[in-house]
Amino acid sequence: MCSVISRVKPVQRALASTLRLRTNADGLNYAAAQSRRFCPGLSTGAQPLWVTSRSYCARIATTDGLFFRQLFEVESCTYTYLLADTDTKEAVIIDPVLETIDRDLELIKELGLSLKVAVNTHCHADHITSTGLMKKRLAGLKSAISKFSGASADIHLKEGDNIPFGRHSLTVRETPGHTDGCITLVTGDQTMVFTGDALLIRGCGRTDFQQGCAKRLYQSIQEKIYTLPDHCLVYPAHDYLGQTVSTVGEERKFNPRLTKSMEEFVEIMNNLNLPKPDKIDISVPANLVCGLHHV
Ligand SMILES: [Fe+2]
Numbered sequence: 001m002c003s004v005i006s007r008v009k010p011v012q013r014a015l016a017s018t019l020r021l022r023t024n025a026d027g028l029n030y031a032a033a034q035s036r037r038f039c040p041g042l043s044t045g046a047q048p049l050w051v052t053s054r055s056y057c058a059r060i061a062t063t064d065g066l067f068f069r070q071l072f073e074v075e076s077c078t079y080t081y082l083l084a085d086t087d088t089k090e091a092v093i094i095d096p097v098l099e100t101i102d103r104d105l106e107l108i109k110e111l112g113l114s115l116k117v118a119v120n121t122h123c124h125a126d127h128i129t130s131t132g133l134m135k136k137r138l139a140g141l142k143s144a145i146s147k148f149s150g151a152s153a154d155i156h157l158k159e160g161d162n163i164p165f166g167r168h169s170l171t172v173r174e175t176p177g178h179t180d181g182c183i184t185l186v187t188g189d190q191t192m193v194f195t196g197d198a199l200l201i202r203g204c205g206r207t208d209f210q211q212g213c214a215k216r217l218y219q220s221i222q223e224k225i226y227t228l229p230d231h232c233l234v235y236p237a238h239d240y241l242g243q244t245v246s247t248v249g250e251e252r253k254f255n256p257r258l259t260k261s262m263e264e265f266v267e268i269m270n271n272l273n274l275p276k277p278d279k280i281d282i283s284v285p286a287n288l289v290c291g292l293h294h295v
Contacts, residue, residue, distance in 0.1 A: 056247070056250055057233060057234075057245050057246050057247045057250055059233065060233070060244075060245055061191075061192065061233070062191050062233075063168070063187060063189055063191055063192075065085060065086050065087060065166075065167060065168070066083065066084075066085070066086065066168055066187070067082075067083065067084040067085070067086050067091075067111070067113075068081070068082070068083055068192070069081070069082040069083075069107070070235065070244060070245075071100065071103070071104065071107075073097040073099055073100045073127065075099060075127070076097065076126045076127035076238070076279075077238050077239060077240045078095060078097050078124075078126075078127055078237060078238055079095065079235065079236065079237060079238065079239065079244075080093065080094065080095050080096050080097060080100065080104060081093070081094040081095070081194055081235060082094075082104070082107065082108070082113075083165065083168070083170070083187075084111070084113050084165060084166070085165055085166020085167055085168055087166060087167070088114075088165075088166035088167070089111075089112055089113050089114050089166070090113075090114050090116050090164075090165040090166040091108065091113040091114060091115045091116065091165055092115070092116060092117045092118075092119065092163055092165045092170060093108075093115060093117075093118045093119070093134075094119055094120075094121065094185065094194050095119075095120055095121055095124070095129070095196070095237050096118055096129060096130040096131060096134060097127050097128070097129065097130055098127065098128040098129065098130045098133065098291055099127070099130075100130070101130040101133055101134060101137075104130070104134075105134070105137060105138070108138075114140075115134075115138055115141050116140070116141070116142065116165055117141070117142050117143075117144050117155070117163050117165070118130075118131045118134050118135070118141060118142070118143050118144070119143075119144040119145065119155075119157070119163060119170075119185070120143075120144070120145045120149075120151075120153075120287070121182060121183055121184070121185070121194065121195075121196025121197065121198075121237055122145070122146065122149060122178065122179045122181050122182040122183065122196050122197060123145070123149045123150065123151050123179060123181060123210065123284060123287045123288060124197075124237075124283055124284075124287050125209070125210060125277050125279070125280040125283050125284055126238075126277045126278075126279055126280070126283060127279065127283055128279075128282070128283050128286045128287060128291045129286075129287050129290065129291035130291060131143045131153075131290045131291050132289065132290030132291040132292035133291065133292065135154075135290065142154040142155055143155065143290050144156075144157055144163065145157065145181065145183075146158070146172075146174065146180075146181035146182065146183045147181075148174070148176065148180045148181040149179070149180070149181025149288075150180075150181065150288060151181070151287060151288045151289070151290070152288065152289050152290060153290060157172045157183055158172065158174065159172060159173065159174045160172060163185070168187065168188060169187075169188050170185040170186065170187060170188075170194070171185070171186045171187075171188065172184075172185060173185075173186060173224040173225070174220070174224070175195070175196070175198040175199075175217075175220035175221065175224050175225065176211075176213070176216050176217070176220055177198060177205075177207060177212065177213055177214065177215075177216035177217020177218070177219070177220045177221075178196070178197045178198055178204070178205030178206065178207060178210070178212055178217055179197075179210040179211055179212065180210075180211040182196050182197065182198050182205075182220070183196065184196060184198055184199075184220075184224060184225060186228065186232075190228055190229055190232055191229075191231070191232060191233060192232065192233045192235060193225060193228055193232050193233070193234055193235065193248065194235050194236075194237075195225060195234055195235065195236050195237070196236070196237045197236070197237050197238065198217060198220055198221060198225065199221050199225050199234060199236060199251060199255070199258070200236040200237075200238060200239065201234065201236055201239055201241075201243040201245075201246045201251070202243070202246075202251070202254060202255055202256060203255070203256075203257065204217060204221065204255075204257055204258065204269075205217070206269070206272060206274055207269045207270075208269075208270075208272065208274065209276070209280070210284070214265060214266040214268075214269035214270060215262060215266055217269070218258070218262045218265045218266070219262075221258055222258075225248065225251075226248060226251075226252050226258075228248045229248065229249075230247060230248055230249030230252070231247055231248070231249065232247060232248045233245055233246070233247055234246040234247055234248060234250075234251055257269070
């Protein structure tokens with residue numbers, strides 16, 4: 001659950017629909033609009049921005065032999081990520097959502113993937129994870145979450161742990177602040193980072209519940225995410241505005257909260273005055289037991 005969700009909740013479905021329309025039916029116009037948005041000075045030129053500047057995100061994945069898919073859940077605006085070794089077919093899923101379990105399992109089946117681990121970046125407050133149910137439907141699947149999350153899982157992760165899948169792996173970086181048990185996952189070649197609710201595109205997770213601490217979040221992002229290469233692609237757990245990917249360099253330069261001093265950041269985060277998330281009372285207890293509570 002993130003800091004901007006409550007303010008935009010009434011229009012989430014509309015935004016999600018807009019995103020689908022833009023990317024499916026109006027992709028070229030959307031790309032042009034994005035180009036104008038990110039660099040107005042180049043908006044009338046024929047070339048999109050990403051051709052002319054390396055400081056902006058222009059890709060979705062680069063690693064040879066790595067299958068990557070970004071999936072979206074409309075109600076909570078959650079991104080689920082599926083990664084796999086294209087040769088061995090071993091796969092990992094990040095932050096799967098209960099409402100989209102059938103879609104995700106169908107995709108995994110169609111692609112002939114062998115899902116080894118379902119990992120949650122933290123104990124979510126805005127939706128129920130499908131991890132527990134997925135384990136019941138896929139033999140051999142293991143669940144994983146931070147040892148500091150307080151949640152049950154097959155694997156309790158800590159700083160420096162690796163989640164292997166075929167020739168690839170994800171490395172755990174502990175990034176507390178949104179919750180005590182937030183982790184960020186980095187691909188072995190540091191070309192992709194999955195930031196959960198710690199760092200969002202031009203934003204960050206709220207810090208006013210679930211052991212939230214603005215100072216810790218600021219330190220986590222500065223020390224564990226902003227130390228990655230500029231070109232590293234940033235994939236957050238949510239986006240409410242149709243943004244799908246960023247880069248470390250882009251966020252370091254343009255994130256309106258994280259370009260501030262720690263003191264200014266803490267002041268901003270402590271005065272957001274956000275209402276309690278709608279689903280927190282059912283999501284957190286469920287997610288503490290792999291999403292199976294009341295399911
Ligand atoms: Fe969250």
